[in-house]
Amino acid sequence: MTDNAIEIAGLRKTYAATGRSPAKEALKGIDLNIPRGSIFGLLGPNGAGKSTLINILAGLVVKSAGSVKIWGFDQDTNPRQSRASIGIMPQEPHLDPFFTPAGSLDVQAGLYGVPKAQRRTAEILDLIGLTDKADAYARSLSGGMRRRLLLGKALVHAPQILVLDEPTAGVDITLRNMLWQNVRKLNDEGMTVILTTHYLEEAEAMCDEIAIINHGEVVVRDSTANLLGHLDSKTLVITPDGPAQLPELPATITGTIRDNGTLAFTYQSTSTPADAVLNILRNAGIGIRDVKTEQADLEDVFLSLTAAK
Numbered sequence: 001m002t003d004n005a006i007e008i009a010g011l012r013k014t015y016a017a018t019g020r021s022p023a024k025e026a027l028k029g030i031d032l033n034i035p036r037g038s039i040f041g042l043l044g045p046n047g048a049g050k051s052t053l054i055n056i057l058a059g060l061v062v063k064s065a066g067s068v069k070i071w072g073f074d075q076d077t078n079p080r081q082s083r084a085s086i087g088i089m090p091q092e093p094h095l096d097p098f099f100t101p102a103g104s105l106d107v108q109a110g111l112y113g114v115p116k117a118q119r120r121t122a123e124i125l126d127l128i129g130l131t132d133k134a135d136a137y138a139r140s141l142s143g144g145m146r147r148r149l150l151l152g153k154a155l156v157h158a159p160q161i162l163v164l165d166e167p168t169a170g171v172d173i174t175l176r177n178m179l180w181q182n183v184r185k186l187n188d189e190g191m192t193v194i195l196t197t198h199y200l201e202e203a204e205a206m207c208d209e210i211a212i213i214n215h216g217e218v219v220v221r222d223s224t225a226n227l228l229g230h231l232d233s234k235t236l237v238i239t240p241d242g243p244a245q246l247p248e249l250p251a252t253i254t255g256t257i258r259d260n261g262t263l264a265f266t267y268q269s270t271s272t273p274a275d276a277v278l279n280i281l282r283n284a285g286i287g288i289r290d291v292k293t294e295q296a297d298l299e300d301v302f303l304s305l306t307a308a309k
């Protein structure tokens with residue numbers, strides 16, 4: 001028994017050339033283990049290969065090389081068990097407009113071979129807040145309700161792993177909060193959750209561990225806390241008590257004047273104390289009305305690893 005929900009080794013995908021486009025190597029040898037019970041974030045700029053990876057996990061895209069184990073089951077030798085262990089909430093709501101939420105959950109359960117007696121339709125409708133709409137036609141559901149129904153469909157076969165592909169892209173705050181509450185609840189109950197998101201703040205708040213993918217390769221994989229710890233750069237933002245120019249600075253401190261007239265000084269907090277910056281200002285005769293500090297966040301980590309590569 002392994003402690004990993006997912007084990008990916010040497011995974012490659014090359015999309016074949018078509019009429020006008022040349023062949024595209026979307027995944028260039030991915031090695032990635034995702035621990036059981038975690039909320040794991042898969043991040044990367046557009047075109048990095050995240051959807052290709054998720055579609056391979058979902059069995060929708062055929063890999064070119066490498067191995068994928070889902071809940072210990074090799075996708076090639078145990079396709080049925082590996083498929084049964086994972087539920088995917090896709091990005092785009094493709095729902096049959098003629099099914100009701102209850103009907104669609106039932107059809108999905110049928111596709112996964114869940115016996116009628118074991119179906120949890122009412123429980124899932126309750127979780128996704130659609131009990132009231134159980135018998136309404138899908139075409140009458142709002143965009144947010146459709147998203148929730150997609151989440152419900154991913155859960156019908158009680159998978160151990162739930163994959164959410166950009167679950168909150170373009171949704172309002174109420175729905176986003178509801179989706180996140182659902183995800184936390186499922187994770188508390190033991191489900192492993194893998195998500196892709198463009199919202200780095202969200203990844204920072206939700207994910208225990210993160211892998212950043214760029215150009216088909218994993219460029220970093222670590223706990224969220226470690227990733228943030230790597231960057232110990234700090235920015236001190238000073239509101240001067242009158243118009244001020246940047247003082248002369250040592251090479252270890254970079255200064256900028258922001259549009260609102262504040263002065264921002266960035267430095268490595270392990271080697272430069274904030275006091276050194278304040279002393280430079282005092283010596284330059286700059287009066288300080290207000291001071292605040294800004295920590296590096298996931299966006300800084302992301303940009304430093306994916307920019308201009």
Ligand SMILES: Nc1ncnc2c1ncn2[C@@H]1O[C@H](COP(=O)(O)OP(=O)(O)OP(=O)(O)O)[C@@H](O)[C@H]1O
Pocket residue numbers: 015016024025026044045046047048049050051052053
């Ligand atoms: N069916 C396909 N045929 C050919 N090339 C493809 C196909 N699907 C994806 N690609 C290419 O493979 C690369 C990776 O695409 P992928 O959709 O996996 O990236 P992504 O990280 O999910 O991006 P996004 O965040 O924009 O969805 C891109 O260069 C893309 O153009």
